[in-house]
Amino acid sequence: MTWDNEFALSILPDLLGGLWVTIQATMSGILIALALGLIVAVIRYLRIPVLSPVFGFYVQFVRGTPLLVQAFAAFYILPDYGIVLSPLITGIIVLGVNYSSYTAEVYRSGIEDVGTGQWEAATALSLPVRPTWTRIVLPQAVRSIVPMLGNYWIQMFKDSAILSLITMNELLNVGQTIGSSEFRYLEPLTIVGILFLAVSYPAAVLIRRLERRLALTS
Amino acid sequence: MSTIIEHAPRLWEGLLVTLQLLVLGSVLTLVIAFTAGLARMSRQFLVRFPAAVFIEVFRGTSMIVQLFWFFFALPMLGIELPGFAVGVLVLALNEGAYAAEVVRGAIKSRPAGQTEACIALGIGPVTRMRRILIPQSIPAMLPAFGNVVVDLLKNTSLVSAVTVLDLTYQGQTIRAITGETTAVFTTLLIVYFVLSVLLSFLVKWSERHFAIDRVGKSNGARLLSLPGISRGGTT
Numbered sequence: 001m002t003w004d005n006e007f008a009l010s011i012l013p014d015l016l017g018g019l020w021v022t023i024q025a026t027m028s029g030i031l032i033a034l035a036l037g038l039i040v041a042v043i044r045y046l047r048i049p050v051l052s053p054v055f056g057f058y059v060q061f062v063r064g065t066p067l068l069v070q071a072f073a074a075f076y077i078l079p080d081y082g083i084v085l086s087p088l089i090t091g092i093i094v095l096g097v098n099y100s101s102y103t104a105e106v107y108r109s110g111i112e113d114v115g116t117g118q119w120e121a122a123t124a125l126s127l128p129v130r131p132t133w134t135r136i137v138l139p140q141a142v143r144s145i146v147p148m149l150g151n152y153w154i155q156m157f158k159d160s161a162i163l164s165l166i167t168m169n170e171l172l173n174v175g176q177t178i179g180s181s182e183f184r185y186l187e188p189l190t191i192v193g194i195l196f197l198a199v200s201y202p203a204a205v206l207i208r209r210l211e212r213r214l215a216l217t218s
Numbered sequence: 219m220s221t222i223i224e225h226a227p228r229l230w231e232g233l234l235v236t237l238q239l240l241v242l243g244s245v246l247t248l249v250i251a252f253t254a255g256l257a258r259m260s261r262q263f264l265v266r267f268p269a270a271v272f273i274e275v276f277r278g279t280s281m282i283v284q285l286f287w288f289f290f291a292l293p294m295l296g297i298e299l300p301g302f303a304v305g306v307l308v309l310a311l312n313e314g315a316y317a318a319e320v321v322r323g324a325i326k327s328r329p330a331g332q333t334e335a336c337i338a339l340g341i342g343p344v345t346r347m348r349r350i351l352i353p354q355s356i357p358a359m360l361p362a363f364g365n366v367v368v369d370l371l372k373n374t375s376l377v378s379a380v381t382v383l384d385l386t387y388q389g390q391t392i393r394a395i396t397g398e399t400t401a402v403f404t405t406l407l408i409v410y411f412v413l414s415v416l417l418s419f420l421v422k423w424s425e426r427h428f429a430i431d432r433v434g435k436s437n438g439a440r441l442l443s444l445p446g447i448s449r450g451g452t453t
Contacts, residue, residue: 002295064368064414065407066375069386073403080399158280165282165379172283176290185290193287197278204278 008187011178015188018174019195025092025170026157032096033156034149037103044108055104062101068162070094075166091163091170095156102152110145111137147211154203158196171195222401225392232388233409239302239374239384243309244367250314251366255321256347269318276315282376284308289380305377305384313370320362324355357428364421368414375410385409 043055062070071094078085085093114137122132164173175192179185222229257269276284288304299307328351336346378387389406393399 060415061407061411064372064411066372066386066410068375068378069389069403069406069410072386072390073399073407076393076399077403158278161280161282162376172280172286176286179290184294185286186294189283189287189291193279193283196280196283197275201274201278 002186003190004184004187007182007184008191011188012191014174014178015171015191015195018169018171018192019199021088021168021174022157022160022170023199025088025095025160025163025168026153028092029095029099029156029160030153032093033099033103033152036096036100037107040100040104041107044104045111059101059104062098067094067098067159068165070098071163071166087163087166087168091160091166091168095160095163098159099152099156103149106145106148106152107141110141110148113144114140143214146214147207150203150207150210154200154207157203158200161196221392221396221398222405225396228388228392229385229405229409232383232385235302235383236371236374236385236413239305239309239377239382240367240371242306243313243370243374246306246310247313247317247366247370250310251317251321254314254318255325258318258322259325273315273318276312277319281308281312281373282379284312285376285380301377301381304380305374305382309370309373309377312373313366316369317363317366320359320366321355324358324362325351327358328354357425360421360425360428364418364425367421368417371414371417372410 040055040059044052044059046052071091074094075087075090078090118136118140119132122136127136160168160170161172164170164176167173171192175188178188182188254269254273257265258273260266260269285304285308288299288308289301292299325347332350332354333346336350341350374384375386378384378390381387385406389402393402396402
């Protein structure tokens with residue numbers, strides 16, 4: 001059995017539909033990760049007794065366990081407690097929560113990357129807290145935060161394929177379904193791989209370029 | 219919780235499979251990382267280009283897609299591998315592609331003076347790499363390798379999708395038998411978490427052990443006993 005062009009072309013529209021679901025799920029996951037990550041980062045930064053260590057553990061725990069097991073846990077446990085969500089919504093939430101732990105660390109390291117001299121200079125000039133953050137720290141932190149976030153977004157895009165295992169109807173799931181119903185896996189799974197690469201490779205090149213442009217030249 | 223204790227042997231079997239995947243996968247990852255990483259730095263286009271394609275393709279697609287491709291699509295080209303072999307191979311190819319960039323990055327970031335000194339002393343490219351650049355780069359590689367290994371551990375859970383009876387697969391089986399979803403998945407999450415914490419400790423320890431500028435018990439004598447640095451000059 002070898003490659004069949006006609007078959008490959010006939011399944012392409014379905015697969016592109018799957019890619020669109022993958023992209024939508026990734027985008028939604030990114031929004032959750034950005035917001036939740038910010039909350040986690042701020043709470044950790046403020047060093048509130050009990051609460052901050054709890055969120056520190058949250059970051060460690062989420063990063064230390066597989067996304068697939070988290071997805072299974074959410075997919076099977078939530079309905080037991082009366083929370084019935086579609087695979088798509090469950091998947092998006094799991095992806096967003098998983099990557100919020102990475103996003104929180106990105107915010108933290110971005111702010112820590114701003115040299116202490118900047119903070120000292122702001123204090124020496126008796127600049128109030130608000131402009132110190134909005135005019136000095138954050139604009140500099142963004143330079144290192146943006147490329148790091150970009151890399152995680154690409155990883156989220158790729159990791160969203162794991163959610164096919166909780167029956168989310170994304171690209172890999174579509175390819176797998178075609179494969180099992182037509183008894184031909186070569187074309188659908190190869191096209192799935194190519195489509196993932198077609199999005200993630202240019203995105204990675206773009207991020208690399210952005211990283212170089214934003215890098216502080218001293 | 220009693221159901222978990224009742225089915226503990228099943229989980230234990232799964233844990234052993236997961237650990238096998240982790241160890242075999244890590245060893246093969248290391249081999250692939252150095253092969254592809256060094257090949258990508260070659261001056262020969264015919265060596266450099268395939269390595270670059272391999273690295274970009276395996277970094278650019280998800281591991282679960284690669285796993286499915288090797289398990290379902292590859293047999294259609296006449297190559298049929300058992301699930302466990304596919305698991306180890308894909309884990310290593312995927313993580314090896316990431317680790318190859320670690321190898322390349324660490325070696326490239328050695329100070330130019332090292333290469334210049336080798337040239338001045340007439341040390342050829344092969345010896346330069348093997349005796350000078352690679353040994354010096356290992357401490358710089360360790361933290362990133364640590365991330366790769368923890369990643370590999372987490373990715374072992376994916377092989378449950380290609381019929382490998384690992385920890386995740388056994389957990390799913392127990393869930394199907396007992397319906398104790400909360401207990402089963404809480405146990406799985408805790409076991410994976412403990413494993414990754416242990417792995418990070420191991421990595422931290424090796425970072426301290428191999429650090430070039432380590433302090434404390436170690437001193438100059440031990441530093442000079444590092445392979446590759448000890449030769450010549452000390453006696």
